[in-house]
Amino acid sequence: MINKSKICYILTSLLAVLAAVGIIYSFKFISIGIQGHQIDKFVKHAGYYQLNQIESQSEDGSFTAILSWVKGKKEKELNSSPVVKDLRVTFKVDANDECQFKITDLSNSRFHLPENEPYPFTKQRFSKKQQEFNLFETEISQVGQKFYFELRRKSTKEIIFSTKNFPIYFTDKYIEVTTQMKDSMIFGLGDRRTDFLLKSGKYSLWTRDAADIDNGTPGKEIYGFHPMYLRRDIVNNQFQVTLFRNYYGMQVDYEQNSHLTYKVIGGNIDFKFFISDSNPENSIKLYHNYINGWILHPFWSSGFHQCRWGYKNSDMLMDVWNNYNKYEIPFDSLWTDIDYMYKYQDFTIDFERFNITQMQQIYNLSDPNGVHWSSIVDVGIALDSDAAEKGLEMNVFIQSAKTNQSLIGKVWPGKTYFPDFNHPNSTEFWYDGLKNLSSYGISQDGIWIDMNEFSNFVPGELVPSESLVEKIKSFFAIDQPALPFNPLGIYFSNQNSIFKIQLNNQINMFQLIYEGLQRIDHKTLSLDSKHYSGYDQGILYNSSNGYIPTQYDFHNLNGFGEGIATYKAAQKLGKKLTFILSRSTAVGSGRYVQHWNGDGYSTWEYMKLSIPSIMNFNMYGIPFNGDDICGLMGDATAEVCARWQQLGSLYPFSRNHNNNDAPSQEPYVFKDHPYVLSSTIKTLNVRYQLLKFYYHLFVKANGLGTIFRPLFWSFSNDDNAYTYETQFMVGDYLMAAPVVQPGNAIKQSTHSCVYIPKGESFYNFYDYTEYKEGEHCYEVPFDSVLPLYIKSGKIVHIQDKQKVLRSRFLDNTFTLMIVLDENNYSSGSMLTIDDYNRDENIISNCIQNYNCVIDLFAQGKLNENNLFQVELRIQQEKQNTTYQIILIDKLIVIGAKANGKSYQKTINLNTNPWIIDRNDLQFNFSFQI
Structure with missing residues (x-):
């Protein structure tokens, strides 16, 4: 429980001390609006929304309606976030298994993202769009009553989403909506490091540079923004996905088998529902289709990788490379972290420490021992770098609302600018930088974009002319815009917590530290910093009414925007299948990047x-x-x-990735x-x-x-x-x-x-x-x-005939592990291409036409004289499959059922391998039981 009087007492005392020592000469203390408190007074006596009228209804079940706010008798107005008095409710049937529930202001003028590329949008799918074919049904309150909305699965009457008996608040900078969660378990609501089954707790969604474990305490989320969950109805064992299509910071309060509440600092109420059956994969595929799917990585990146922040020179890289080769450890890529850069500046190599000849030797793929180069690119652009000079010329940096100049933060190279990936010049700027790295005789095969939440070593920004008093005022005014709620939470962690002042008079820096108080701009950019606001050239957003988008609007999209720019740059650099490892991601990022957990x-x-x-x-x-x-x-x-x-x-x-301050952990160092x-x-x-x-x-x-x-x-x-x-x-x-x-x-x-x-x-x-x-x-x-098991009834193809240290040396010869079920049947699939290393081969045969997959079917039976016979059939998944030559030179039959027992048999076909080069092939073999 927050002790507000204790906060006021501590802060009043703090300001008094500062005044007493002459640091502050006068400070009019009226009230201190600490994030997370203003909303408490409002909701205590707030009114409700009443259903005013039904605007329209459609045969498929879609409708629109108007809501009006009924003020509470003792309601206290939120000065910083007034109630939006009139709202429009829209329910739209997109398919018989997909629908959308949305509440906006009447003119739909609030900042929201478009429903088209690069963002998720509804795809046209074949669907009988009449209400009788919908998998769902809805219920709303009567006109003149307190509004509620309920979405149910038609076949089981399970509640998918229901605001009945829960309040809805819609103010300028605070929105709250709650749904019932009885008889359910949910998974998702990330990015966070926690158990897969979500437990009761308060979960923040706000991209952060952190390595926390989330126990349900606010402010423990990490790098990405994914406000979706998969829900299982326990009673009927049915699954569905709910996406809250709102990209603002939020806190989700979840009570298992009771309710789930969204508390959001902007935008609209906008939910997408994907309703399937008892197979969770089907709901997830509907969701992935909506968020534009995910891209395929190049084959080499499937191999093993070695990385460390702390490979300080090319001699150290050579040592790692030589040891991997010496001990015959399979791997495909040796990474360089920020060490390789000149003064940690993007798009540079420090040639005094990193000998280009050595690097060309390591990353020479024509050498059997050569590996792929994957390297990091941070988002902060050093002020004294060539990239900064070019960025200023192109006007691509996020602008400070305090100075009306490019915002200045601090990251590894010192003072930095941050690209505005909404600016029309930003993609070209990013491409030019990455192209510079390709001019040194080695090429980035893997691009690692890091610190892209955006991470900043100072809260908000550096403003050299800002006085100490202004810094204190800025801190306690929360951030601009002033917010009535902090999605990162505020709490007292123990009775003895105190505020601490850190002062450095030489640079006039001020920092207030309190264990239970975390500014929302902690380790990121000022929320009032400005993005490009053109009408038709924005990469991520175009302003139709002159609105200037800010970090308040864009924070959770920073990594998403950088991912798109990097993807476009990589394609322009000639990469067919891209491997871009991004730390910060958002809904739809999979269309452009890959990810690691940070x-x-x-x-x-x-x-x-x-x-x-x-x-x-x-x-x-x-x-x-x-x-x-x-x-x-x-x-x-x-x-x-x-x-x-x-x-x-x-x-x-x-x-395998390691830290600069940790002992080495390559597999060979544990002597x-x-x-x-x-x-x-x-x-x-x-x-x-x-x-x-x-x-x-x-x-x-x-x-x-x-x-x-x-x-x-x-x-x-x-x-x-x-x-x-x-x-x-x-x-x-x-x-x-x-x-x-x-x-x-x-x-x-x-x-x-x-x-x-x-x-x-x-x-x-x-x-x-x-x-x-x-x-x-x-x-x-x-x-x-690793303890590993094959499911009964499956065919798995492996390559176990040779020891391979690089993925590019895997050939087109396979062993089939045929695991028969109780009916002596099994199935599987494989690709018909013989060269996985040429991206063009994969793209032309597997992606563009999706015609490189074959299905395998095996049926066994016991014949006379205890001879077990197996028939293997090959069938293309789609018409006009392109067949390149695939060889099968070994069979491992597992689980052959005969005479009440289970048998295994290995059959070598070295002298006469099976050739898969066309459709409708059938192979027969037998062995003695």
Whole structure:
């Protein structure tokens, strides 16, 4: 509970002290509007919205209506955020499984994002748009009554969204809307590091540079902005997705099996609903279609990556490269963090420390040992750099409302400007910078855009002429615009918390620190800073009424805008399939970038929570995602690093990344614990065996749906499956049960378990042992591979005939692992292309025409004389498939059922491999039981 009198007492005392020592000579203390408090007085006595009239109704169930505010008898006006008195409600049926509920001011003049590219928008899909075919039904209050809206699933009457018995507040800078949440579990509402099943709590949504774990306390969100959730109706086991299409900062108060409340600092009430069935993947695909899908990454980026902030010169890069080659550790890319830059300035290389000849040797892909160069580009542009000079000429930087000049912040190179990615010149400016990096004889194959929340080492901005009094006034006036609510929360963390003053008279800097008070512009830009406001040339937004968009409007879109600019620049630089690793993302970012989970610590908890984070980003539409293997910060122990390497071997994006201040954690540095190196090599060999299988899942999905999934995704009827959050599925084929807790250091082993869902059976990937439903426990040595299982009834194609250290050396020859179910049947799919390394080959055959996928069907039966016969059929998924030559030179049949027993058989076809080069092929083979 916030003690307001305590705050006032402390602040009054503080100002009195400052006045007493002569720092402040006069200060008229009337009231201090601390973020998060003004709204409390308003809602205590606030009135309500009444349904005034129905404007229109359509046969498909769509309608519009007018609401009017009925003022409460003791209502206290919010001076900084007056109530919007009249509103328009719109309910629109977009398809029989997709609809939109929206509340705006009557003229729809408030800042909102358009419903077209690059933002999510409704696609025209075949749908019988009559009310009788809708999967949903609605109910609203009667004219003259207090307004409410309810959306239900027609078949089960489950409530999907309902404001009945909950208030709606719509003021200029504070909106509140609540929905019922009975008999449900939800997943999402990110970006945050927490369990996959969302627990009761208060969750902020505001992009931040932070490495927090979120326990339901406000202000613990991290880099991205994804106000969507997947909801499961527990009673009927049905799924749907709700997106709150509002990009302003917000806090979501969630009480399990009760309600969910949005508290937002601007915009409109705008919800999109995607309603499917008992398969969560179907709802997610509807959502991904709306947010414009996700892009395919180049094949090489599926390989393993090594990175560190702390490779301070090219000699250190050479040492890492040589050691990886010496120990035969598979990897495809060696990254450079900010170390490689000249004075940390973007688009530069410090040639005194980084010898270009050495770098050209490492990144020479014509050399069998050569790897891809991936490097970081921060968003802050150093004031004394060539890029800053060009940016000022092009007028592309965000403008300060205080100075009417380019806003100045502070990041790694010191004082910096920040590009305004809404400015029409910003894309060309960004392209020119990235092109400069390609002029040194090496090329960025992977582009890493970081600090793009935007992260700033000072709150708001640096204003050299601002007096100390103005700094104090600015702090307690909150930010401009003054906000009645702080979505980052305000609270007393303990009884002894105090305010502290930090003064530096030489530079006239002032900073107020309080443990329970976090400014909303903490480590980012001033909210009143200005963006481009042209009428028709804005990259992200065009002002139709002269409105000048600010960071207040754009903050959660910063990373989104930079992602688009980087994507366009990469394409202009000739990259066909782009690999752009972005820390900050928003709804729809997957159309342009990939992602990793950001900064974390080298602990068991952070390793464990990487799994739900990757699952979340698969839901958010950025499935090529991973975590810093072994952790970025802190001292990674040998055991943590070994287990993390095992887990990370099946991350979609797999990279070991370390911090400048932490000890080295490359797999070969743990000399006293050789199991780290041996385990890493073994588990990465498995990754490379599966690399083309893994990649084919991305190609087959065609930009919609998930790849790295929770266990319940495939077994939604099994309530137990929801409790095993560290097990995960790769597609619908493989299940992993990583070890994410410490073991016995003496025995160098960990007691671990795997859960097999009800009615299912899985087979160990390595020794083909069958596991039926229930929990199975075993010892997993530290020197081990990731516990991995194949689902019964699936065909998985692998490449296990040679040890490959680079993805580009994988050939077109495969082993089929045919895992038969109880009926001796299995199915799978694979690609028909023979060269995954040429982007043009993938694009022309797999993306543009989507015609490079074949389906495999195997049926086995026991014939006379105990001869088990298998028929394998090949069938194209679409017409006119392009067939390049694929070879099958080994078969591993697992789970052949005969005489009440299960059998395995390996058949080598080396001398006469099967050739897949056309449609409707059939292969037959048999073996003796």
